[in-house]
Amino acid sequence: MxxxxxxxxxxxxxxxxxxxxxxxxxxxxxxxxxxxxxxxxxxxxxxxxxxxxxxxxxxxxxxxxxxxxxxxxxxxxxxxxxxxxxxxxxxxxxxxxxxxxxxxxxxxxxxxxxxxxxxxxxxxxxxxxxxxxxxxxxxxxxxxxxxxxxxxxxxxxxxxxxxxxxxxxxxxxxxxxxxxxxxxxxxxxxxxxxxxxxxxxxxxxxxxxxxxxxxxxxxxxxxxxxxxxxxxxxxxxxxxxxxxxxxxxxxxxxxxxCSHFIEGLNELSGWLLEHWKGCTLATLRATQKAALFRDRSYIDVGNFVAELKNEIADPLFHNSCEKLEGALKTGTVANTFYKVPEISGLSLYLPLIKPDEVVWQRYEKLDFSHAAPNWLELIRKVLS
The missing domain is CATH 3.40.50.11970 (Rossmann fold)
Incomplete structure (x- = not known):
């Protein structure tokens, strides 16, 4: 049987x-x-x-x-x-x-x-x-x-x-x-x-x-x-x-x-890159606030987007944020956490300190990096 x-x-x-x-x-x-x-x-x-x-x-x-x-x-x-x-x-x-x-x-x-x-x-x-x-x-x-x-x-x-x-x-x-x-x-x-x-x-x-x-x-x-x-x-x-x-x-x-998430992530990070001069500090503040308490090289995706919406009032940007939030919420089947601040269940790499060169080269070769070029460029901007 x-x-x-x-x-x-x-x-x-x-x-x-x-x-x-x-x-x-x-x-x-x-x-x-x-x-x-x-x-x-x-x-x-x-x-x-x-x-x-x-x-x-x-x-x-x-x-x-x-x-x-x-x-x-x-x-x-x-x-x-x-x-x-x-x-x-x-x-x-x-x-x-x-x-x-x-x-x-x-x-x-x-x-x-x-x-x-x-x-x-x-x-x-x-x-x-x-x-x-x-x-x-x-x-x-x-x-x-x-x-x-x-x-x-x-x-x-x-x-x-x-x-x-x-x-x-x-x-x-x-x-x-x-x-x-x-x-x-x-x-x-x-x-x-x-x-x-x-x-x-x-x-x-x-x-x-x-x-x-x-x-x-x-x-x-x-x-x-x-x-x-x-x-x-x-x-x-x-x-x-x-x-x-x-x-x-x-x-x-x-x-x-995953494909919907990538689409939303590229759109959101593309907007930030296009308006970088005006939103640099807002992005850095959102990164710091959304960094995971156990390892600050990672941001909680849900908290990062929420902090960006608080920092940046542009309605078109909010549309991009909501697109990524939708892919996160729709894809998340279950999520539990306790004795930690509220987290969404999914993380992304967004370091504030420059990583080892070999580590970065390997990160660039991941499938994710080929699919999300705007996110890679955003990391470079944050590190600079």
Whole structure:
């Protein structure tokens, strides 16, 4: 019988998250299973500081979760930073466990445009947190990253995400249990490989998703569409952290609205460029006010547009603002945040300090940058 869902969980734990991975596997084992879904897991564990006799316990393995956790195969050492490793997992899983719909959870640290200090110095023990601002001099800075692998000293860049997801099927859902991945630049890169994306604009709390509860809610009979999956995932996250002490947020975006968002963004940034002499200070003030409290290289899109409307009274400009606001609101399926100022669920890169030249060159090569030339020029104006 063809099942409704296959849920892929790609756990990149060959790093300081190895212990956290075993904790999340305990959560996953508590899920009782469902006739509507199979959950397949690829887990790459950390080999560092292990003896040769123990290293086999920490190789990459694939599991089936449905009532119990069954090991399916031992892959030996793999590199989660290689896009072909993730692609092969997806293609294998789709053949072995066909279904009507598919969802992928990428489990790991996540980061943004600035260079993370991953392999040049001791990484922060905070789970899924953004690291520092430099890497080894012999390492090239990279753009927006996820799925780090200590053994290979590698991780997936945003451009590599789209390569990893070039499978014969399109994902219904791509969810990131990782920090800082709710950037429009990331979403635009994967717009053709998934229908919906779920991610956070900031640091994900140490416990991440509560997997047994998440699997229960997204495999329920009432969850029969991708949009419902997103709503339930965000609601589950809200229920987990709403009463806690940690600041957190999670949102879901329908990627078919990416083209409308790009159109609105180009129109808004084009107007600012055309009137730059008269609106320079207004733009800088809006950038500062809309900067995310956790990383001020990013602006919250909704707050940025709202601040611009407060600063600039021109009715034609307000039309452009409302066009972008419409694409943001219409595309946003669900959004939750707590113990933080109000945020819209989606971020953009707009630094006030000049980035490393290599970082900037890589940013220019993203699909987003080719589609939004006015935004690139606006960043240059802000930096100047």
């Amino acid at each position: 063809l099942k409704e869902w296959t849920i892929f969980v790609f756990m990149a734990a060959d790093n300081d998250l190895d212990v956290a991975a075993t904790s999340d596997l305990v959560e996953m084992r508590r899920w009782q299973g469902s006739e509507r879904a199979n959950i397949v897991i690829e887990l790459d564990r950390r080999r560092a500081s292990l003896s040769d006799n123990d290293s086999g316990k920490f190789s990459s393995k694939r599991y089936l979760l449905n009532g119990e956790l069954s090991e399916l195969m031992d892959l030996g050492e793999t590199n989660t930073g290689d896009p072909l490793v993730l692609r092969e997992f997806l293609e294998w899983g789709a053949r072995a466990f066909p279904s009507r719909k598919t969802a992928l959870v990428i489990w790991n640290h996540g980061g943004g445009v600035k260079d993370p200090a991953i392999y040049g110095k001791q990484a922060s023990p905070m789970r899924r947190a953004l690291f520092g601002s430099k890497i080894d001099q012999d390492e090239k800075p990279r753009m927006k990253w996820v799925a780090m692998d200590d053994t290979a000293q590698d991780f997936l860049e945003t451009a590599e995400l789209s390569v990893a997801l070039e499978t014969p099927f399109k994902l219904d859902i791509l969810a990131f249990d990782a920090c800082f991945m709710s950037n429009f630049e990331v979403f635009y890169q994967i717009r053709n490989q998934a229908n919906f994306a779920v991610a956070s604009q900031m640091i994900v709390p140490v416990d991440g998703f509560e997997y047994d509860q998440l699997f229960n809610t997204v495999t329920a009979p009432e969850c029969d569409t991708g949009q419902e999956w997103v709503v339930r995932c965000v609601d589950h996250f809200k229920n987990r952290y709403d009463d806690g002490e940690e600041a957190a947020c999670l949102s879901g975006y329908q990627l078919s609205y």
